[in-house]
Amino acid sequence: MPAAGLFFTFEGIDGAGKSTHIAALADAFTAEGRVVTLTREPGGTPLAEKLRELVLNDAMDPLSEALLMFAARRDHLQQVIEPALARGEVVLCDRFTDATFAYQGSGRGFDLNVLRQLENWVQARPDSPQIRQPDLTVWFDLPPEVAAQRLVAARMPDRFESQPQAFFERVASGYAQRMQASPERFARIASDLPREAVWQQVRQAFEQRNWLPPEGGRA
Numbered sequence: 001m002p003a004a005g006l007f008f009t010f011e012g013i014d015g016a017g018k019s020t021h022i023a024a025l026a027d028a029f030t031a032e033g034r035v036v037t038l039t040r041e042p043g044g045t046p047l048a049e050k051l052r053e054l055v056l057n058d059a060m061d062p063l064s065e066a067l068l069m070f071a072a073r074r075d076h077l078q079q080v081i082e083p084a085l086a087r088g089e090v091v092l093c094d095r096f097t098d099a100t101f102a103y104q105g106s107g108r109g110f111d112l113n114v115l116r117q118l119e120n121w122v123q124a125r126p127d128s129p130q131i132r133q134p135d136l137t138v139w140f141d142l143p144p145e146v147a148a149q150r151l152v153a154a155r156m157p158d159r160f161e162s163q164p165q166a167f168f169e170r171v172a173s174g175y176a177q178r179m180q181a182s183p184e185r186f187a188r189i190a191s192d193l194p195r196e197a198v199w200q201q202v203r204q205a206f207e208q209r210n211w212l213p214p215e216g217g218r219a
């Protein structure tokens with residue numbers, strides 16, 4: 001029987017360390033013989049990448065911002081994520097809907113009920129009464145002041161990364177709320193630690209759920 005598709009998302013405030021560990025996880029699944037689709041939001045398709053450019057660089061009101069995030073997501077789900085899952089692949093997605101709740105909802109203060117409605121529409125599936133949700137969401141939880149220090153050294157800020165620390169405090173609390181609402185879907189990673197210690201937590205989250213074998217445990 002072909003392997004079932006698996007959908008994993010990675011979340012956290014900007015600079016929390018997602019990119020650093022997604023690549024290592026892709027290698028770990030590839031080593032297990034799985035085909036990995038590595039993708040990101042907003043983006044992941046030609047249309048969604050165009051929307052990403054707009055939403056990361058042009059000023060707009062919070063509803064426009066939320067609608068563009070979900071428009072990009074709809075295209076990404078239909079063109080990339082659902083087909084890859086149907087082929088039995090492992091989809092690793094840098095950010096997904098929890099980011100919209102955290103950034104547009106808690107960060108910008110946009111109505112969470114509207115976001116829930118959009119989530120239900122955009123993630124609806126023709127073959128299931130349940131909406132598409134990640135099998136696991138890895139949340140890199142890092143104090144905003146530490147993330148800011150890491151980013152100063154790393155790269156030029158975009159529209160979100162140039163927000164004040166109070167914005168990221170709200171975003172972080174938005175992630176905490178999403179985890180509280182669906183604890184079984186989340187693995188919280190204490191990210192204010194050296195890279196190797198963060199990686200061990202990430203790896204264990206997948207080993208505990210039998211998606212990866214114990215490291216070094218294979219003949």
Ligand SMILES: Nc1ncnc2c1ncn2[C@@H]1O[C@H](COP(=O)(O)OP(=O)(O)O)[C@@H](O)[C@H]1O
Pocket residue numbers: 012013014015016017018019020021150151153154191193194195196198
């Ligand atoms: N555990 C860590 N300790 C110190 N610096 C880190 C750690 N993890 C990542 N970094 C650095 O912090 C910056 C942001 O990491 P990155 O993986 O790009 O975050 P994100 O993708 O969540 O925005 C990068 O310069 C990265 O090298």
Ligand SMILES: Cc1cn([C@H]2C[C@H](O)[C@@H](COP(=O)(O)OP(=O)(O)O)O2)c(=O)[nH]c1=O
Pocket residue numbers: 014015040041042056069094095096097099100101103104160161
């Ligand atoms: C997916 C998503 C991202 N964002 C924001 C968070 C990030 O600041 C930005 C881009 O995310 P990201 O790809 O993580 O940026 P980078 O590669 O520079 O780390 O978009 C939202 O505000 N809402 C969303 O729904």
